[in-house]
Amino acid sequence: MKTGEQHRESLRDGRAVYINGGRVPDVTVHPAFRRSIDTVCALYDIASDEQNRDLMTCKNEAGVTINRIWQLPHTHSDLVKRREALEFWSMQHAGFFGRSPDHVASCISGLYMGRDIFEAADPARAAALVDYYRYASESDLFLTYVIINPQGDVRNPGDPPSTRRIAASVVDQGPSGIVIDGAKMLASGGVMANEVFVTCIQPLAPGDEALAFSAVLPMNTPGLRILSRKSYEEGASSVFDNPMASRFDENDAILVFENVTVPWERVFVHNDRDLCAKQFFATPAHVYQNYQAMIRLKTKLTFLVGIARKIAQVNGTERFPSVRETLGQLAADVGMLDAMVAGMEAKGTSYGSYFIPDHHSLYSAQTITQKLYPRFIEQLRDLAGGGVIMLPSSSKDMENPEMMEWIRKTQASPVLDAADRVKFFKLAWDCIGSEFASRHTQYEMFYAGASFVPKNHSFRTFDWDRSTTLVDQMLSSY
Numbered sequence: 001m002k003t004g005e006q007h008r009e010s011l012r013d014g015r016a017v018y019i020n021g022g023r024v025p026d027v028t029v030h031p032a033f034r035r036s037i038d039t040v041c042a043l044y045d046i047a048s049d050e051q052n053r054d055l056m057t058c059k060n061e062a063g064v065t066i067n068r069i070w071q072l073p074h075t076h077s078d079l080v081k082r083r084e085a086l087e088f089w090s091m092q093h094a095g096f097f098g099r100s101p102d103h104v105a106s107c108i109s110g111l112y113m114g115r116d117i118f119e120a121a122d123p124a125r126a127a128a129l130v131d132y133y134r135y136a137s138e139s140d141l142f143l144t145y146v147i148i149n150p151q152g153d154v155r156n157p158g159d160p161p162s163t164r165r166i167a168a169s170v171v172d173q174g175p176s177g178i179v180i181d182g183a184k185m186l187a188s189g190g191v192m193a194n195e196v197f198v199t200c201i202q203p204l205a206p207g208d209e210a211l212a213f214s215a216v217l218p219m220n221t222p223g224l225r226i227l228s229r230k231s232y233e234e235g236a237s238s239v240f241d242n243p244m245a246s247r248f249d250e251n252d253a254i255l256v257f258e259n260v261t262v263p264w265e266r267v268f269v270h271n272d273r274d275l276c277a278k279q280f281f282a283t284p285a286h287v288y289q290n291y292q293a294m295i296r297l298k299t300k301l302t303f304l305v306g307i308a309r310k311i312a313q314v315n316g317t318e319r320f321p322s323v324r325e326t327l328g329q330l331a332a333d334v335g336m337l338d339a340m341v342a343g344m345e346a347k348g349t350s351y352g353s354y355f356i357p358d359h360h361s362l363y364s365a366q367t368i369t370q371k372l373y374p375r376f377i378e379q380l381r382d383l384a385g386g387g388v389i390m391l392p393s394s395s396k397d398m399e400n401p402e403m404m405e406w407i408r409k410t411q412a413s414p415v416l417d418a419a420d421r422v423k424f425f426k427l428a429w430d431c432i433g434s435e436f437a438s439r440h441t442q443y444e445m446f447y448a449g450a451s452f453v454p455k456n457h458s459f460r461t462f463d464w465d466r467s468t469t470l471v472d473q474m475l476s477s478y
Helices: 004-010 034-048 050-056 076-091 101-113 115-121 123-139 273-281 285-315 321-346 359-388 395-399 401-410 418-432 435-446 452-461 464-476
Strands: 016-019 057-059 065-067 143-146 169-174 177-184 195-198 213-218 224-228 253-263 267-270 349-351 354-356
Touching: 004 034, 034 050, 034 076, 034 101, 050 057, 050 076, 065 123, 076 285, 076 321, 076 354, 101 115, 101 123, 101 143, 101 195, 101 285, 101 354, 115 123, 115 273, 123 267, 177 213, 177 267, 195 253, 213 253, 213 273, 267 273, 273 285, 285 321, 285 359, 285 418, 321 359, 359 418, 359 435, 359 452, 395 401, 401 418, 418 435
Parallel strands: 016 224, 143 195
Antiparallel strands: 057 065, 169 177, 177 253, 195 213, 213 267, 224 253, 349 354
């Protein structure tokens, strides 16, 4: 178990992060990243706090105490205990850190639980995976991943199979390992992570063997470039004016690999399209990592429905039947997801000695929430009306006595004084309407892929035989 300060120090490793036209000497003090890094460090302090030991830690299979984000559940009770820890962690950022350390820890843990798939394909690669899981879990690493190829990375009809792709590819190999060159997206949280898991979750065609690899490497590996998007944290004038963007901007980045060498002991898949796909869908990895995502999203929607209720109270509209109807629908949506997460656990199944969430319950939740989240945000905006727009330009307005007198006259509410009303609506806007909030709407709509992706997972994991048997039984009854 590491502390927040130990994590902060681990980020001062010479990593090549670029933003606003230049390289960042130290991400822990840069205004684009420092407060969000503080948030991650606070998570590690919470996990390592002796008062939270029972909640946040467990023993691994070797008897070593580890963060529960790396737990391998053997029973339904194990799964529930881990979920309670993940919920507690996600409450610290209200679910707005989509790629918090528990996400890719869930992925790597799922790969480890399915190590039999790797052993059947390549025992050496399986051994690398086993060693890495133990190392990462006992070191309490923060991992991100890049598993999607750049959107412009397409092969045109008629191109020879050997045509180079934009996507990161294996361009060489030798006794020391493989060499990767190219780009990958989308390294959410990568600026503040220790290592990155690089692979491809998209289908690969014959001739794409160079893209069919799976490996992990430190973020400061020579030749790895981290190209950050615009920082919403850096654009936040203060915590008061942007309380979410200023502290919970996990950031997203494109990773560029310039002939990066990865040693064999960090390579789990090599030149194997079949295993590249199986690592996610024949092992518990995909369902386990997205089960974590549903736990986080449940926390986020619970927070947002609290914002909705308070908007109605502050505006004095909660007594209106139409507003109560909207709040009731939002509450029902949260209740549905809460029940679906519990259902994933209750309907869980065994994978070897491990107990994993139910696949179809998970994919049902993903399919539904992709459409639910933007509708949820739209309903909050309907409740808020113009109040979240007509706010003081910044907290500095409130430091001017003359302006503050005008603010008191124009910003009062039936339940809050002007200063508290402004503070609350600044928070609400940063959750539902700011550029930071818009990014989150896009993230929740597409982190699981385009809408057809979870729908296809739902299709392939549903018990169609049970349904069609009921139809056949009815047909045979007359």
